[in-house]
Amino acid sequence: MKKRIFLRSGFLNMYQWIYNNYHIVKLEWNSPYTWILTLLVVDFSYYWFHRLAHETSILWSAHQVHHSSEDYNFSTATRQSILQVYSGWAFYTPMALFVPISIYMVHEQLNLLYQFWIHTEYIRSLGPLEHILNTPSHHRVHHGRNPYCIDKNYGGSLIIWDKLFGTFQAEKEEVIFGLVSPINTFEPFTVQVCYWKHLWENWRQGRSLLNVLLRGPGWVPGQDPNECHIPEVEHPARKYTTEVSNLCSIYVLLHFTAVTYFFLTILSVNHLMPQESVLAVLVFIIYSLSCFGNIFDQRSYATYMEILRCGSALCISQLANFQLLSEFYNEMIVKMIPWFYGISALLWILSLVFGGSKQQLKHQKTA
Secondary structure (H helix, E strand, O other): OHHHHHHHHHHHHHHHHHHHHHOOOOOOOOOHHHHHHHHHHHHHHHHHHHHHHHHOHHHHHHHHHHHOOOOOOHHHHOOOOOOHHHOHHHHOHHHHHOOOHHHHHHHHHHHHHHHHHOOOOOOOOOHHHHHOEOOHHHHHHHHEOOHHHOOOOOOOOEOHHHHHHOOOOOOOOOOOEOOOOOOOOOOHHHHHHHHHHHHHHHHHOOOOHHHHHHOOOOOOOOOOHHHOOOOOOOOOOOOOOOOOOHHHHHHHHHHHHHHHHHHHHHHHHOOOOOHHHHHHHHHHHHHHHHHHHHHHHOOOOHHHHHHHHHHHHHHHHHHOOHHHHHHHOOHHHHHHHHHHHHHHHHHHHHHHHOOHHHHHOOOOOOO
16 A cells, blocks of 8 residues: 555656656646646547557556456446556656646546446447447447457547547447456456466466567467457356355455455554554455455365454454554444454354365356
8 A cells, every 4th residue: 555655656756857847838727728638648648558558468467457357337447456556657657748747637537537437337328429438338348358349449538549549349249248268266366466377377488578578468479469369259158156155145245344444444544553553454454355255266275264364363353452452443343353253263163163164165166
């Protein structure tokens, strides 16, 4: 979190320094022409970042996280890579030659907010606006793995760049969402790093490192990139799923709610807490997310991971100073923590002892 803040502030300071020392023209911040120009340039810059994030493997390794969902809704918009923050800023830096930083920041955030709402299947068409704006229909195509959808519709808030540069595609047949090669897991860290593993394996096979990093995701040595084979999709599509009981789903929902509470509290009071405590809570949150993914994947070791997680939370709550915890968390919740995690650990131990976990957590994947 702090690294992300540091990178963001570092980029903005660099942007401000470039503008102060090298800006070519001075645009008035309160001029409507400045705001219209900035709207266009921000979206133009985003178009090229987004396009290269699909057409070069080093950037796709991060961006593929966003496309890995086989559903298409608002949660898909928040499904982001932890690494994308390291690359996007470079595409906006040239704007510092003429756009004041205050106007740039406003338009960058507005562009990002606009992109959130277009992740929906409920809005079919916006009529004449479809010719200018990036709409839910256009963005559904972008997220599709149908052959006609691949590498199309890169715009952020406007679709005009795709029409200018030949990457526009209107929605036709039913769009099937997700990756051409599905990851088939709910475990978040596998989703984050799986493509880096793929690049590593390609490099170990003796392929040029520059080609591995800079060629497109479908690149094969000796093959014309335009002849990359995209498999046809099945109708109806079969999404990755596992047979998890309603009780297990409720359990994960309750624990995810608890983890979310811890995270939101850390966001608001981390500057008051000892750094060791902040780090411990963050490690617990990250480990919890991995546990939830493995439970839904029905991995054979998910039971042991969850016993360790609940047991650790129980021990920490007993060893920690109650008064200290109450300074940062609601007192009633602090009192409930030992019971909540203690009972949870006991349930998993009982399921392990009586053999139920062997059947419930047997790894099953749909064909």
